[in-house]
Amino acid sequence: MIRAAWWKILCFCLLLYTCVYGFFVKVPKLDDRMQETIRNFFFHVPMWFGMMILLLVSVIYAIRYLKNPTLKNDAYSVAFANTGIIFGILGLVTGAFWANYQWGSPWSGDPKQNGAAIAILIYLAYFVLRGSMNDDEKKARIGAVYNIFAFFMLFPTLWILPRLTESLHPGGEGSDGNPGINGKDMDMHMRTVFYPAVIGWTLLGVWISTIKIRYTLLAQKMNYETD
Numbered sequence: 001m002i003r004a005a006w007w008k009i010l011c012f013c014l015l016l017y018t019c020v021y022g023f024f025v026k027v028p029k030l031d032d033r034m035q036e037t038i039r040n041f042f043f044h045v046p047m048w049f050g051m052m053i054l055l056l057v058s059v060i061y062a063i064r065y066l067k068n069p070t071l072k073n074d075a076y077s078v079a080f081a082n083t084g085i086i087f088g089i090l091g092l093v094t095g096a097f098w099a100n101y102q103w104g105s106p107w108s109g110d111p112k113q114n115g116a117a118i119a120i121l122i123y124l125a126y127f128v129l130r131g132s133m134n135d136d137e138k139k140a141r142i143g144a145v146y147n148i149f150a151f152f153m154l155f156p157t158l159w160i161l162p163r164l165t166e167s168l169h170p171g172g173e174g175s176d177g178n179p180g181i182n183g184k185d186m187d188m189h190m191r192t193v194f195y196p197a198v199i200g201w202t203l204l205g206v207w208i209s210t211i212k213i214r215y216t217l218l219a220q221k222m223n224y225e226t227d
Contacts, residue, residue, distance in 0.1 A: 008207055014200030018042055018193060026189045040098045041190070046197040047091035052154070054084035054205045055123075059151040062144035071220055074140040077147060078130070079212040083205045085123050092116055103168055112169040115157040122150045122157075 022042040029035065058080035065073035095113065096106035107113060126146050133139040162169065186194060 007203055011200055011203035011207055014196045015204060018197040018200055022193045022197070025193050028187050028190070037098060037101045038190075040094060041186075042193050042197045044091060044094040044098055046194070046201040047087050047094060048158075049198045050202040050205045051084045051087040051091060053202050054080045054087060054209065055151055055154065057206075057209075058084060059147055062147040065140060065144045069137070069140065071136075071140075072217065074144070075213050075216040075220070076209075077144060079209040079216065080205075081123065081126065081147060082212060083209045085120060085127075086208075087201070087205055088116070088120050088123070092120065099168075108168065110162075110168045111165045112158070112162040112167055115162045119154050119157040122153050126150050 022039055027036070027038045058077050061073050061077035061080065065077060092113075095116075099108060099110075099113070100106045103110075126143065129146055130139050130143045133142065
């Protein structure tokens with residue numbers, strides 16, 4: 001039993017380490033305004049990393065469903081998309097808290113903020129689309145096609161367009177001199193927390209997804225037995 005749950009134990013230990021040591025580790029003083037808010041880097045950025053990984057797994061199962069239309073593939077695709085979007089929303093929320101201290105407002109209309117919001121809305125439309133159909137096979141098939149579209153829309157909304165316009169975020173055209181942090185700003189102390197945080201939050205997303213998958217498959221099995 002312990003062998004099967006080793007990754008869950010690892011997830012718990014990494015997140016405990018992140019949430020405790022993340023508030024005590026020595027951080028660089030990059031900007032007078034940033035100061036201790038730089039610790040949000042251990043939560044905000046790993047949420048986006050976790051979201052991308054979870055949505056990648058979701059789209060892989062969507063493609064697998066189109067090749068092999070089984071309830072299991074659809075359940076995996078939907079569950080990982082659900083958890084990925086939750087992580088995306090948490091990324092927006094933690095980013096808004098950070099922006100309030102750095103830029104004076106939780107939402108400043110920054111291109112990266114707008115792009116992230118658009119990406120989340122595109123995926124929310126995925127769930128609305130699925131909820132609007134009653135036929136399970138049609139719902140899964142159309143949902144899988146839309147899932148692929150939504151995933152590839154992440155690249156222009158999150159990574160390409162914000163970097164082509166003036167942005168307060170690091171990496172944008174007008175980001176030089178603005179308060180912010182990127183990978184180059186991390187010192188050795190921050191890296192000892194950041195990388196475990198990425199792994200820990202991602203494992204938590206997988207853990208949540210597996211619980212959702214088991215519940216969905218069990219509910220479907222019970223429905224078939226009652227029918």
